[in-house]
Amino acid sequence: MSADDFQPAVSVVVPVRNGEATIGRLLDSLLEVDYDRGKVEVIVVDGNSTDRTREIVAKYPVKLLTEEGRGLNAARNTGIRNGGGEIIAFTDSDCLVPSNWIRKIAENFRNPQVGCVGGNVKGYGDDLLSRYADNSLMHVMRSFKERVVLGMIKLFFNYPAGCNMAFRRSFIEEVGYFNEALMYGADDIELVERVGKAGGKIALDPEVLIFHKHRSTLRELLKQTFNWGRGGMLLLKKQRNLLFSTWHLVNLLGFLAGLSIIGALIFLAFTTGFMVFSLALLGIVLTPPLASALFYASKAPKNRILESAFIYPFIDLLRVFAFCIGEAYQLFKPEIS
DSSP, X not given: OOTTTOOOOEEXXXXXXXXXXXXXXXXXXXTTOSSOGGGEEEEEEEOOOSSSHHHHHTTSSSEEEEOSSSSHHHHHHHHHHTOOOSEEEEOOTTEEOOTTHHHHHHHHTTSTTEEEEEEEEEESOOSHHHHHHHHOSSOSSOOOSSOEEEOGGGTTTOOOOTTSEEEEHHHHHXXXXXXXXXXXXXXXXXXXXXXXXXXXXEEEEEEEEEEEOOOXXXXXXXXXXXXXXXXXXXXXXXXXTXXXXXXXXXXXXXXXXHHHHHHHHHHHHHHHOOHHHXXXXXXXXXXXXXXXXXXXXXHSOGGGHHIIIIIHHHHHHHHHHHHHHHHHHHHHSOOOO
């Protein structure tokens, strides 16, 4: 069977809430994919939008549903239940897909052991924060340089982004749907890990590419990062046996330990007057941003060296704090029954 002959039925699920500014562009791109139209269904799951989202979607030949629950994972599950595709692909309302997106996803499922496929996410803007998101040491969205097919042991730190991933329906039915108790961030990772534990391979393919409208202000970016920290710690509370849950706990403990060391050095420097404590403090505080600045400067285009070397490390630092504060907030936030 040639690659062109392998075209399993695909359900594309798009969760959305108040996406009037971008949903039309996404649906336009989905209707232009180079895949047998009879084998593609687009399912938009609306989370009770208060803008013109539903009105816009109603103009397109797609299935429009209302979220059966609360939150992103509830919307995803609604789409799965109402779709008939052998492959369930997910993207977001603020994305654009190239014409080969579904075809590239399907090619990865030719291997019957593959249970999940993920790809790269790039910004479709050229503003400062969009450039930062694509070039940061801490990628805002997942990025892979070469195609790999991973088992559970190698899956850690190689999770696909929720706005560009697909599952084989048989694996979803085997391991269960998305966990609707998870919100904020890490909501999609938990299902990927369950598929991996059930023996499904995870194919990560940079040619499975979408374009995403990254956050346009620093405030929005930091809020997103804070919520991802919250989501990771909520994952720890709900599913302690996951690799990613353990990583979040270790990350938060490392952050708190670092703050404790810095606080101790400040105290010792002021109370003892010994220069060694001041030098150690300067070394701990300055080494990471300086190393980051040198790295960014070495990789940046000539016309953006100053931007990369001075602004990117500063944003990195703010994001680290926002992420870890989000983890701490969710860890100590009382559960509401």
